[in-house]
Amino acid sequence: MGWLNDDVALVTGANSGIGLAVVRRFLAEGARGVGVLIRNAAQADSMYEEFGDKVVVTVGDVRSPESNAEAVDATVRTFGKLDTLVGNAGVWDHFASLRRYEGSTLKATFEEVFGVNVLGYMLAAHAAAPALRETRGSMIFTLSNASFYAGGGGPVYVASKHAGVGLVKQLAYELAPDIRVNAVAPGGTVTPLKGPQALGRENDRLSDIPGFAETVADAMALGFIARPEDHTGHYVLLASRVNSPATTATVLQSDCGWEIRGRPVRKKAQ
Numbered sequence: 001m002g003w004l005n006d007d008v009a010l011v012t013g014a015n016s017g018i019g020l021a022v023v024r025r026f027l028a029e030g031a032r033g034v035g036v037l038i039r040n041a042a043q044a045d046s047m048y049e050e051f052g053d054k055v056v057v058t059v060g061d062v063r064s065p066e067s068n069a070e071a072v073d074a075t076v077r078t079f080g081k082l083d084t085l086v087g088n089a090g091v092w093d094h095f096a097s098l099r100r101y102e103g104s105t106l107k108a109t110f111e112e113v114f115g116v117n118v119l120g121y122m123l124a125a126h127a128a129a130p131a132l133r134e135t136r137g138s139m140i141f142t143l144s145n146a147s148f149y150a151g152g153g154g155p156v157y158v159a160s161k162h163a164g165v166g167l168v169k170q171l172a173y174e175l176a177p178d179i180r181v182n183a184v185a186p187g188g189t190v191t192p193l194k195g196p197q198a199l200g201r202e203n204d205r206l207s208d209i210p211g212f213a214e215t216v217a218d219a220m221a222l223g224f225i226a227r228p229e230d231h232t233g234h235y236v237l238l239a240s241r242v243n244s245p246a247t248t249a250t251v252l253q254s255d256c257g258w259e260i261r262g263r264p265v266r267k268k269a270q
């Protein structure tokens, strides 16, 4: 018996990084099946190769209301219900600072990053709410250390992830008592998280930044950089009706201690 026995989930941005690790973990916890919304049709085959009929793939853009509705319909049609929405697809701004922008590029970057990181979550919530109300299920969003602190990106990304906290609280308020709404906030994690097209960074991966993993590991209180699978237990906990029935409007931080980063200076024993 797993913690999510017979549950059905829908995960956006599920073909890599944290989303893929969540799909693997939910199925390992006994989920009946997982719907996935992914952007690139070429990635559908690898999802079916790994998970077979335990997944149903919808190809689309999280900024599209139709793609989100289609993903919910495909999940419910295939697996009979929906217990958990995991809004996870995201794009990062590669630390683009305010002074580096032309005005028009800033506008385009804002629209792209907020479109994916904020509107994408709202549209997924809107599409999934009716099915989740029927099962008294829950929503879980992937936020970030950048939801609380400066320095995890430039102003556009950090503002988008701060907006996610407001979204979680407002949705939790509006959808109670039927649907619990929570989030997981990972810190720096080794993934191929990409940049915005508006900055010409759509093929640039966070994990390819020279020295990124070492720099993050060195700055963190726990002294390592997380792997995607290090966060998945939090999603399982929040999805589990048995283990977190009283939890809503909560963000679980999974960031190796961002708030207390910097190591204490320890005196040598005399």
Ligand SMILES: NC(=O)c1ccc[n+]([C@@H]2O[C@H](COP(=O)([O-])OP(=O)(O)OC[C@H]3O[C@@H](n4cnc5c(N)ncnc54)[C@H](O)[C@@H]3O)[C@@H](O)[C@H]2O)c1
Residues within 6 Å of the ligand: 012, 013, 014, 015, 016, 017, 018, 019, 037, 038, 039, 040, 060, 061, 062, 063, 088, 089, 090, 091, 092, 116, 142, 143, 144, 145, 185, 186, 187, 188, 189, 190, 191, 192, 193, 194, 206, 228
């Ligand atoms: N990697 C980190 O250090 C880190 C830290 C904190 C938070 N996060 C957050 O974790 C989440 C997952 O990112 P990840 O690090 O696993 O990177 P990732 O690139 O592996 O995953 C992001 C996914 O979102 C998808 N996506 C992007 N734009 C999309 C769109 N318009 N429509 C549909 N899908 C789209 C990508 O194809 C990809 O599958 C993001 O919300 C990110 O902001 C990542």
